[in-house]
Amino acid sequence: MPTNLPAEAKKKWNEVSLARNPQEKIRLLQEFLSLVPKHKGTAKLCAQVKRQIATLRRELEEKKRRKAGRGGSRFFIEKEGAAQIVVLGPTNVGRSSLLAAVTNAKVEVSSYSFTTREPVPGMFPYEDVQFQMVEAPALFRGASEGKGLGLQILGLARNADGLLLMVDLSQNPVEQLKLILDELEQARILIKKPKARVEIERMFMGAGLRILVMGRLIDCTLREVEQLLRSYRISNAVVKIYGEASLDDVEDAVFESTVYRPAVVVANKLDKPQAMENLKLLQKFVGDKLVVLPVSCSTKQGLHKLGEILFKTLDIIRVYTKEPGQKEPSEKPFILRKGSTVADLARHIHSDFSKRFSYAKVWAERFVFSPKKVGPAFVLEDKDVVEIHTR
Numbered sequence: 001m002p003t004n005l006p007a008e009a010k011k012k013w014n015e016v017s018l019a020r021n022p023q024e025k026i027r028l029l030q031e032f033l034s035l036v037p038k039h040k041g042t043a044k045l046c047a048q049v050k051r052q053i054a055t056l057r058r059e060l061e062e063k064k065r066r067k068a069g070r071g072g073s074r075f076f077i078e079k080e081g082a083a084q085i086v087v088l089g090p091t092n093v094g095r096s097s098l099l100a101a102v103t104n105a106k107v108e109v110s111s112y113s114f115t116t117r118e119p120v121p122g123m124f125p126y127e128d129v130q131f132q133m134v135e136a137p138a139l140f141r142g143a144s145e146g147k148g149l150g151l152q153i154l155g156l157a158r159n160a161d162g163l164l165l166m167v168d169l170s171q172n173p174v175e176q177l178k179l180i181l182d183e184l185e186q187a188r189i190l191i192k193k194p195k196a197r198v199e200i201e202r203m204f205m206g207a208g209l210r211i212l213v214m215g216r217l218i219d220c221t222l223r224e225v226e227q228l229l230r231s232y233r234i235s236n237a238v239v240k241i242y243g244e245a246s247l248d249d250v251e252d253a254v255f256e257s258t259v260y261r262p263a264v265v266v267a268n269k270l271d272k273p274q275a276m277e278n279l280k281l282l283q284k285f286v287g288d289k290l291v292v293l294p295v296s297c298s299t300k301q302g303l304h305k306l307g308e309i310l311f312k313t314l315d316i317i318r319v320y321t322k323e324p325g326q327k328e329p330s331e332k333p334f335i336l337r338k339g340s341t342v343a344d345l346a347r348h349i350h351s352d353f354s355k356r357f358s359y360a361k362v363w364a365e366r367f368v369f370s371p372k373k374v375g376p377a378f379v380l381e382d383k384d385v386v387e388i389h390t391r
């Protein structure tokens, strides 16, 4: 549903995106909200802005508390490794036990509820990549409405690259998963791949507006997309549109309101009585919408499959680079999104690199003869070795 915002509201949103500190951002968000007409088409947007204000307020309060030496928690975890995976679930499902079993993190496992109160990161190795796994404090009903630390917990999920939705098979797993899915939906975090993906990368002044449509526009023209972006004063940006996108999808991207986070369901405590029956209920409920991995953190059963499943769900590939003249490729791979091209890799290495790009040589198992000389649009696959030649 279109929001049909008046011009002054759109102008205000541009000011919001330029805010220099949380106080200013809160003030501008409130001003923005007062300029938004209230109707069905703007209901979701208003709810999202209110949530954003609440989150910022809570963060400010926490900062104050920390300054006053009264403790307070740190909710932002700097990303490390190939991807940040946040483990979400109700209390006592075994999130800490999972981190203890597969990462190097120091966690506290206990039979008491709500033991973990701050996010805890650890590194989880899979083949030659390292995933960062973060235990979020327990999720509960009402989190998305701002109860307790709910918004911060969901904020962790929003900021992640992927999610593990964890449930306990000794209790009704469908109820637990429903709770997680409801809260994610309220917070506008999608776990089902959307039909469209719109990325807006803001650029320096004078860069101009470049709109790249890799998929297809639905019920709108490129000109309308451009007009919409300009009405929000987005005139220096690279905008990439994948899949089948409508004007609403583009506007959603302006507000960064809906995000997609690939997710796997981890069904824990497989060793307990009743677990098998409950697993069947869970699988019936989930159908083919999500992958369910049954595990036991106590006996380690099933955990050896986690790395591969995560890697597949995240839709990523590993690419090794090689310097011209050298025999061996880099040991550490670059992690790229599936469907990435040689040009994407070059940009990933160095922005200057892509400008001086001449051609690349690719070694791949799927070729009859390697290396093959390719151009910037060549689509890479997992485990390709690439040698980039510049002018």
Ligand SMILES: Nc1nc2c(ncn2[C@@H]2O[C@H](COP(=O)(O)OP(=O)(O)OP(=O)(O)O)[C@@H](O)[C@H]2O)c(=O)[nH]1
Binding pocket: 089, 090, 091, 092, 093, 094, 095, 096, 097, 098, 108, 109, 110, 111, 112, 113, 114, 115, 116, 117, 137, 138, 268, 269, 270, 271, 272, 295, 296, 297, 298, 299
């Ligand atoms: N039988 C069995 N018990 C488990 C398993 N995994 C965890 N537990 C137990 O479940 C309880 C909770 O485990 P935690 O890892 O602390 O759970 P959590 O999700 O981190 O809980 P909070 O941080 O308190 O919300 C502990 O008593 C664990 O020993 C498992 O695979 N099998």
Ligand SMILES: [Mg+2]
Binding pocket: 095, 096, 097, 108, 109, 115, 116, 135
């Ligand atoms: Mg815990």
